[in-house]
Amino acid sequence: MQIYLPIAELPVNMFLIFGMGAAVGFLSGLFGVGGGFLLTPLLIFSGISPAVAVASTTAQVVASSFSASLTYWRRKLIDFKLAGVLVVAGIVGSTIGVGIFTLLRRTGQLDLIISVCYVTFLGLVGGLMLWESIRSIINTRRGRPAPLRRPGQHGWIHGLPFKMRFKRSKLYVSIVPILAIGIGIGILGSMLGIGGGFILVPALIYILRVPTSIVVGTSLIQMIGTMAVATLLQSGNNHSVDGVLALILMVGGVIGAQFGARLGARVGGEQLRAMLALLVLAVGIRFLVNLVSTPDELFSLATLAGDAR
Amino acid sequence: MNAVGRFALLAGMTLLALRPAAAEQLVVALSTDNVKISSSFTGTGVTVFGAIERDAGTISRGGVYDVVVVVRGPDETLVTRRKERVAGIWLNRDARTYLDMPSFYAVHSSRPLDEIAPKEALMRYQIGFDNLTFRAREGRPQPGDEVFSEAFVRLKREAGLYRDAPYGVTFPGASVFQTTVDIPANVPVGTYRVSVFLFRDNAMLAASNAAFGIAKTGFEQFTFDLARRNGYFYGLICIALALVTGWLAGVLFRRD
Numbered sequence: 001m002q003i004y005l006p007i008a009e010l011p012v013n014m015f016l017i018f019g020m021g022a023a024v025g026f027l028s029g030l031f032g033v034g035g036g037f038l039l040t041p042l043l044i045f046s047g048i049s050p051a052v053a054v055a056s057t058t059a060q061v062v063a064s065s066f067s068a069s070l071t072y073w074r075r076k077l078i079d080f081k082l083a084g085v086l087v088v089a090g091i092v093g094s095t096i097g098v099g100i101f102t103l104l105r106r107t108g109q110l111d112l113i114i115s116v117c118y119v120t121f122l123g124l125v126g127g128l129m130l131w132e133s134i135r136s137i138i139n140t141r142r143g144r145p146a147p148l149r150r151p152g153q154h155g156w157i158h159g160l161p162f163k164m165r166f167k168r169s170k171l172y173v174s175i176v177p178i179l180a181i182g183i184g185i186g187i188l189g190s191m192l193g194i195g196g197g198f199i200l201v202p203a204l205i206y207i208l209r210v211p212t213s214i215v216v217g218t219s220l221i222q223m224i225g226t227m228a229v230a231t232l233l234q235s236g237n238n239h240s241v242d243g244v245l246a247l248i249l250m251v252g253g254v255i256g257a258q259f260g261a262r263l264g265a266r267v268g269g270e271q272l273r274a275m276l277a278l279l280v281l282a283v284g285i286r287f288l289v290n291l292v293s294t295p296d297e298l299f300s301l302a303t304l305a306g307d308a309r
Numbered sequence: 310m311n312a313v314g315r316f317a318l319l320a321g322m323t324l325l326a327l328r329p330a331a332a333e334q335l336v337v338a339l340s341t342d343n344v345k346i347s348s349s350f351t352g353t354g355v356t357v358f359g360a361i362e363r364d365a366g367t368i369s370r371g372g373v374y375d376v377v378v379v380v381r382g383p384d385e386t387l388v389t390r391r392k393e394r395v396a397g398i399w400l401n402r403d404a405r406t407y408l409d410m411p412s413f414y415a416v417h418s419s420r421p422l423d424e425i426a427p428k429e430a431l432m433r434y435q436i437g438f439d440n441l442t443f444r445a446r447e448g449r450p451q452p453g454d455e456v457f458s459e460a461f462v463r464l465k466r467e468a469g470l471y472r473d474a475p476y477g478v479t480f481p482g483a484s485v486f487q488t489t490v491d492i493p494a495n496v497p498v499g500t501y502r503v504s505v506f507l508f509r510d511n512a513m514l515a516a517s518n519a520a521f522g523i524a525k526t527g528f529e530q531f532t533f534d535l536a537r538r539n540g541y542f543y544g545l546i547c548i549a550l551a552l553v554t555g556w557l558a559g560v561l562f563r564r565d
Contacts, residue, residue, distance in 0.1 A: 002349065002351050003348055003349070004346060004347070004348050004349065004350045004351075004494070004529060006525065006528070006529040006530075006532040006533045006536075007532070007533065007536055009495065009497075010494060010495045011350060011351050011494045059547045059548070059550070059551050060551070062548060062551035062552065062555070063550075063551035063552070063554045063555040063558075064555065065555070066551065066552050066555030066556060066559070067554075067555035067556070067558040067559045068559075070555075070556070070559035070560075070563075071559070108388060108390050108401045108404065109400070109401060111401075112398075112400045112401065116398075228548045228551075231544050231547055231548050231551070232541060232544035232545065232548065233544075234544070235536065235540045235541065235543050235544030235547060236540040236541040236544055237540070239536050239537055239540050241536070241543070241544060241547050243532060243536075243543070243546070243547050243550065244532070246547060246550070246551070247550060247554070250550070250551060250554040250555070251554060254554060254555060254557075254558030254559075254562075255558070257558075258558070258562040291398050291399060292397055292398060292399070293399075294394075294399070295392060295399055297464070298391050298392045298393075298399075298460075299389055299390065299391050299392075299457070299460035299461075299463075299464060300389075300390050300392070300401070300464070301387050301388070301389055301390075301461065301464050301465070302387065302388050302390065303385065303386070303387060303388070304386055304388065304406070
């Protein structure tokens with residue numbers, strides 16, 4: 001069934017978009033990530049302009065993160081103080097990100113920067129995750145216990161000033177790295193149309209040493225706040241949020257996520273991480289191929305504001 | 310009839326008599342004045358009907374009539390960019406910004422254009438892709454400009470927004486013609502100008518203009534306007550929509 005998208009200004013197959021939302025939702029439920037990093041490229045590859053794809057996915061991430069956060073909230077697995085600091089930093093970051101986004105659209109380099117960022121971050125995070133999960137799978141096979149984190153262990157991060165106490169996470173840590181992470185994720189998220197969970201979660205675990213049980217719920221709150229502000233700014237500055245597209249994606253996404261989460265509960269954590277890592281790497285490689293292979297069409301048309309035509 | 314009235318009538322008749330000898334006139338009608346874009350819009354067609362009227366005094370000449378129908382969408386300024394390989398990566402480098410190009414352009418004719426009229430006439434009225442006026446914002450013409458204007462037309466044609474039909478205008482009767490211009494789903498909204506040209510023996514005899522509008526309607530119009538005019542308010546609605554959808558899903562599929 002074809003439906004005309006009022007902001008993207010083209011008709012799309014509603015079931016195709018719904019299917020994409022559901023498939024990505026399934027994977028995000030399975031792996032516990034937002035799925036923006038899969039959804040935005042899928043939309044771009046299916047013909048929706050990068051600007052509309054990024055902005056509409058931003059709205060979709062708000063819905064899926066909120067839906068997922070409810071469970072963590074009921075189980076009290078959220079550090080609201082840490083999430084609050086992250087959200088404030090995230091809002092600063094997404095304001096900067098949307099500004100850069102608007103500027104890049106005008107100069108015609110948006111697609112390039114989006115691709116380069118995808119290649120860099122997906123490659124980096126996917127590679128690290130794969131390495132880490134393969135190592136721990138091998139360790140488990142050989143019967144060696146996974147290296148435990150000792151509470152007394154401190155890195156240079158913990159020597160930084162402006163310390164703040166986060167009771168829920170049992171942390172007493174400088175807010176400088178927290179702000180830096182929040183701003184960084186905010187910039188990336190609003191520019192790339194991703195929640196950034198796949199970067200935020202490892203960052204919170206490995207850099208700040210937030211307990212694993214608290215990490216997911218807390219990062220979901222950060223995503224809701226940051227992406228909501230990004231949606232608002234994208235809509236106000238670039239008029240590129242397609243409400244109809246976003247709604248179809250949201251409904252597909254939240255339904256798919258339920259089934260994904262059910263399957264995820266039956267698969268081992270290490271195997272899941274390795275699969276997610278492969279998926280992240282595959283998307284990154286797809287972008288890399290696009291960047292380096294000779295395109296069929298060297299020319300492109302765009303309006304002065306940067307809308308592809 | 311008073312003196313003034315009689316004078317006016319006389320003056321009118323004199324004016325009529327003074328009109329050029331080529332007295333063919335075009336009467337043009339469109340199948341619609343208004344194309345409405347609703348949620349189920351997947352493109353449409355606009356039929357241009359016309360009649361060639363000749364008054365009694367017109368000398369009958371040999372040769373056949375040729376009709377060219379041009380439909381132009383609202384003007385837009387577009388940047389044509391070319392990718393180049395830099396350090397192994399393909400990125401946009403050189404660009405030309407063409408001012409006031411038709412966003413949609415269809416040219417239908419009864420025969421191929423080069424058989425109908427000489428190049429100069431076609432260029433004067435911007436008939437045909439090759440005869441569009443490309444005004445680059447970059448100013449003075451530079452070497453390699455044609456590559457960009459050719460790419461512009463090629464991309465527009467691939468998008469279905471520039472189309473031609475060399476035998477698209479048909480004559481159901483000796484002096485009645487018609488053609489249907491396909492409007493694809495991705496057309497921009499605005500006023501579309503229809504120009505009809507009548508040629509014979511390489512000379513233009515008459516021209517006539519008409520117009521139709523393409524506009525979003527109902528929900529599509531409302532959403533688009535809201536997003537443009539009150540972007541922040543629209544953004545808030547989208548966020549509310551996201552939160553409600555997320556909450557509903559969380560409640561409906563609650564598992565604990």
